[in-house]
Amino acid sequence: MKFAVLPSPSSSNNSERIGEITFEEYPDKKFSTPTYIVQTRKGSVPCITCDHFDELIGNLFAGSNESVILNMNYWDLMENPSLEILTKYLEKNPTKTLKNYLHLEKYPFFQSIRNVEFPYPTSNANEKGIYADLEKGRSKFTDAEFCNHTFNMFKPDIFIGIHDTNIKCKVNDSFGTSKQLKRAKTSTEKWGETCIKKRQELVDKQQTGIPEMIYSVFYESEEMTSLIPEVFQNNTDNIKGINFDIGHMDDLEKIVKIKESLKNQKCDLEKLVFFISGKDHPLEVLECVSRGVDIFDGIYPFTIAEMGMASMYPLELPNDNPEKVKMTINLRDRNFEKDFTPLESTCTCFTCRNHTRGYIHHLLNTHEMLGDILLTM
Template identity: 25%
Template structure:
């Protein structure tokens, strides 16, 4: 995988692209990875995803949701992307699922916990690298202990740094000595919570031991995924990230996984972060929310938009307007708010499908505008619009568990139950 920086703006971040090794296809950055669960985009088939965009997607897979596939993959004559129905996509493998809240604890000396469909399991660095050689993704995350957040104690930070260094020593050796992984790119994890000192220690190890192996960097340990990522504030995060990015090579891509809010994403892009994922769209959809925030700079003065539309609101049952009047997604072109409310009340399978179609389309359009604003050096204007939405005070983009969740007897029937931050 090759990363090319096209331009750098003093106040608006940078534009670039990733070049896929096999096909030499370009994927523009800042980039939005499509988060998957069990190898599939939540609620959508590949055919339905084509209603959102005709572009070849970049997909983010997580070991915690595909670990059960590894035995059959050994017998499959083809790539993992082809195995799950996206033969031409760019694939990136992570350890944890950014859509789901990951419980703290359960850390042993030589293993990392995986919360899978079969319950909690453990994985060693060597087993992880064995799986990487089976899956052969375009990009994979280095094995790490990222069990930290804003409240983590100093002792936990020290342990996560030491254990990650121990794991990554194994990953570096296996990556550099493996003929199978010659075309796979390693994203080195940078951990350490919100401590600049701890993050610097993680960076120093990455530069001293993995300088030649590193194809990029992935920043972990700011939250426990799921809805907890939407609670992360820009102030604390940007101060740590500013410090980290100054210590890392400029010519390597940087990734921030998790359901960060649009204002936080924009602040990170302005600092030089290149890759994000769509877990924010899923977290909103699984709590019955459609994304409605405005990113139209030509009509910024009249924005005054809410970040979400909650389809459980009873007043929508006679609202026969689209979710967004100017949106060209399949959901807004063909269906009304009242119909979506009806699908929620009747627990129809089509409901979450239509919500996810809209949310992914909205985020993809948002990133198109971001890249345009970077090229025109207007990202500060977009940051101001997203933050205020035509108001005098900042808008709250965090996602709360929906209080009108379907009762427990309906669990796993189309709409998800709000539980553990989801």
């Protein structure tokens, strides 16, 4: 993976930037930033089959070599496919990968450790490892086990190193005691270093298809900043980006402070891609872009579709009060019962080209699955 910041039009905010990510495995495709990585649930894009998703992406970037990156949650892979099933599949098909198992070979995989479907993390951590509440019960995974799964089984194109997500859960307007924060800082740096060293071992062995790493940081105060270990600060062969852990990002100005700290550590910010998880509302995304964030994930497109809504926010927002702009329309509303216009007249997606607001209103109110599918697309 390579990331390059591209020249951009003059802006009032120097933090905003556009860039391009390239992968050796996908030489004929480019991935422009800022970009949204598409959320998956247990290996599939919600409401859309693999074939329909291919068609949707093809229509979205018609005549272009642009594509998208898929987000895969680490905990999902523990249960579907289970580790046992995936192990058997890989033993029988040594040349195949998780992508082949899921029939999603056309897209790069981005493996994250936070499940963005929930407002707070489901994982807990201490010095011994990180815990997850799975369907089969609570399971513990050490940093060594995480590296084994990531490098030997899942083999994503990009992954976020294991880090402490638990203390960043906001409870009673607090983000944890200083003792919890120190433990989190120590654990995150220890686990991050384990991931870096394991990856370097594979590089030294000249293995191919090694996942690229994004290092996770958080910021509480000048003394409580968890950043890249000094020995790896300028090693962009091992660390390709920075993850701002959203569970701790109550104030987006912390992004700016973290970047300033990285600059003080003499890290080359032009070579690092910046990722934030869970900030997926259009206005939140714009705020993050203004602070130089390159990659986002989230479930906003799927959540509003499951609520029977279509995303209709304007590209030009009023300066006086952008929060008052109507971002969605509710297709369950009876006002759309006899509305035979498309959702958006200028949109060229399958839904807008072939179906009307009235038809989608009918599907939603008769509880037809097709309504969710069309709105998601």
